[in-house]
Amino acid sequence: MKWTKADAEPPAIDELSLIFRTTGVDLTVSACTKALQEACLVASDVTHVVAVTCSDQSTPGYDLFVCQKLGLQPGVQRVMLQGVGCAGGLAALRAAADIAAAASQRGRPARILVFACELCTLFSDAAAALVVCNGFAVGEKQKPIFEIMEGASMLVPETSAQMSSNVMKNGMIATITKDVPKIAVSAISPMFEQLRHTLGISNNPSPLARLQPAGFDWAIHPGGAAILRGAKQAMHLTDDHIRASLEIYRTRGNSSSPTVLVVLDSLRRMGRGRDNVVATSFGPGLTIEMCIMKRCRHDDQAQPTCDLQHSTSPGVPEEAPQQVPIDADLSEPDETPSTPAFASFRGRLTKYRYTETVTRAQDGLAAAAALTPSTKRTRTTVTAVVQSGSGPSLRPKKKRKTSKYADPSKYAHLSPLLDILEPNLICVFVGTNPGVQTAAAGHAYAHPSNLFWKLLYSSGLTDRRLKPEEDRSLPALYCMGNTNIVERPSKDAAELSKDETAAGTENLNAKFLKYKPEATDFKYGWQDEKHNMGKSKDGEDELDSDGDVWRGSKVFVTTSTSGLAANLKPAEKEAIWKPFGEWVRKRRAKKGFVPRQAEAAQEAVEKADDS
Incomplete structure (x- = not known):
């Protein structure tokens, strides 16, 4: 050419x-x-x-x-x-x-x-x-x-x-x-x-x-x-x-x-x-x-x-x-x-x-x-x-910079989340510590991406899907409670120190010894009795509400409900939660638990007055 x-x-x-x-x-x-x-x-x-x-x-x-x-x-x-x-x-x-x-x-x-x-x-x-x-x-x-x-x-x-x-x-x-x-x-x-x-x-x-x-x-x-x-x-x-x-x-x-x-x-x-x-x-x-x-x-x-x-x-x-x-x-x-x-x-x-x-x-x-x-x-x-992972598997959720310890003063403007506890509950849910949005709202698991309230309903733990604002009605309506290992809020657990977590674990044991719930949920299945929470350390036997020797709260580990933890599909998480829901329902029936509707309604009134 x-x-x-x-x-x-x-x-x-x-x-x-x-x-x-x-x-x-x-x-x-x-x-x-x-x-x-x-x-x-x-x-x-x-x-x-x-x-x-x-x-x-x-x-x-x-x-x-x-x-x-x-x-x-x-x-x-x-x-x-x-x-x-x-x-x-x-x-x-x-x-x-x-x-x-x-x-x-x-x-x-x-x-x-x-x-x-x-x-x-x-x-x-x-x-x-x-x-x-x-x-x-x-x-x-x-x-x-x-x-x-x-x-x-x-x-x-x-x-x-x-x-x-x-x-x-x-x-x-x-x-x-x-x-x-x-x-x-x-x-x-x-x-x-x-x-x-x-x-x-x-x-x-x-x-x-x-x-x-x-x-x-x-x-x-x-x-x-x-x-x-x-x-x-x-x-x-x-x-x-x-x-x-x-x-x-x-x-x-x-x-x-x-x-x-x-x-x-x-x-x-x-x-x-x-x-x-x-x-x-x-x-x-x-x-x-x-x-x-x-x-x-x-x-x-x-x-x-x-x-x-x-x-x-x-x-x-x-x-x-x-x-x-x-x-x-x-x-x-x-x-x-x-x-x-x-x-x-x-x-x-x-x-x-x-x-x-x-x-x-x-x-x-x-x-x-x-x-x-x-x-x-x-x-x-x-x-x-x-x-992601997560992630760009990059749950999952938006990619975030890796967190490191944050002094409590960083979130001093946020109030600690109140425990929802009373004696002889059937189960108590335990989180690591409140997230920022949860602390700002003043109610458990308030972040819109958190599946906690949805999983409670789909697993049969509740008969309807509650809103975070109804968290304080858990004891009266369902004989369940909620607490955290560390009280103070943070963006995530990486901002907590090891000392805080260790101290929080001791406090958690003390709470379980005091309130004696039958079981605790640590958001895969029942753990051995050696892992029971709230056992007496002084060697003295304590009695539960039925007059039997208190041997601590049974521990059931489920999946995390956080939106950050997306390694499992929602249906897979629900399958893990359901056995615990069935156990709680059976325990409520055996105890003859009757929801205290009036008390729950009063909680709602007090919440409205607070807001």
């Missing part, structure tokens, strides 16, 4: 935008369709959309046209990210995890479609799509690929001039200095240590906090050979640890924001692999994104759940997937890769899952694949599902 000078002229920016809003949108729709199919979802199931690109700045964003072509509901909540470059894939995943966590806190399902698309930016064109679901949205048909344990973003100080893209007449002109690989590599170890530290200081420290880098598979954004070599050396890894990044670097190259998602897809198709995975990417700023994930194992199924299929465009020969020799040497192409450092995330995201489908257009090729995350609960067989 003869090339002319006109052929060498770059297309104008309006031409590039038109290409992106036609070809790019179609490519993204293809990826999203595959992601939804693999996730066993339909368009109407999607509650949120998080999209990312740096290829086009026109408004409305391309996410709108993708949503319209997919037939998503007009009310779907959309978020569009721009200006994050090669870090965009994980940045979008992190944003989705936050949304999933926030929905979990409110007790709502979240099915978040995440997609990234880039055309005419770097060395290949690509679109990747995935679905992020929280615990309320995952059904039995889904099988997660990864469980996201922790994620974060960090900015490397004084590096904004190292990587940038500026709008010029013919599009975006990228500036990438020769120092970018070195800076990017230097940010990996500090970011990894930060995530491990966060995992280690959480309320439920993860064994991953002690796992060395070589204990993980690594999905590193393949911005260039210098980055891959530098990361391997800095983290003491082998080619096997970064095998998926090597494959994509050799066979596809850097596609900007979708690339790390493509690497994750490649990794999950490479056999069983290590149980845990670190994904990291870099973008302008310099910014580094990183997340630590855990593979969801499904021993009843062969891994991976689906193969990467390449479909060809007319006139383009079919290309078979390629494997990269693990010991192959890397040669540095004539390009300086992209990669940056970090900005802070939002704390621990637990119990989220992540599934993903990737569609790539390169040399006329389109490809689709699937990822899956895990947790104790089955989630999604789709391309990517995150379970």
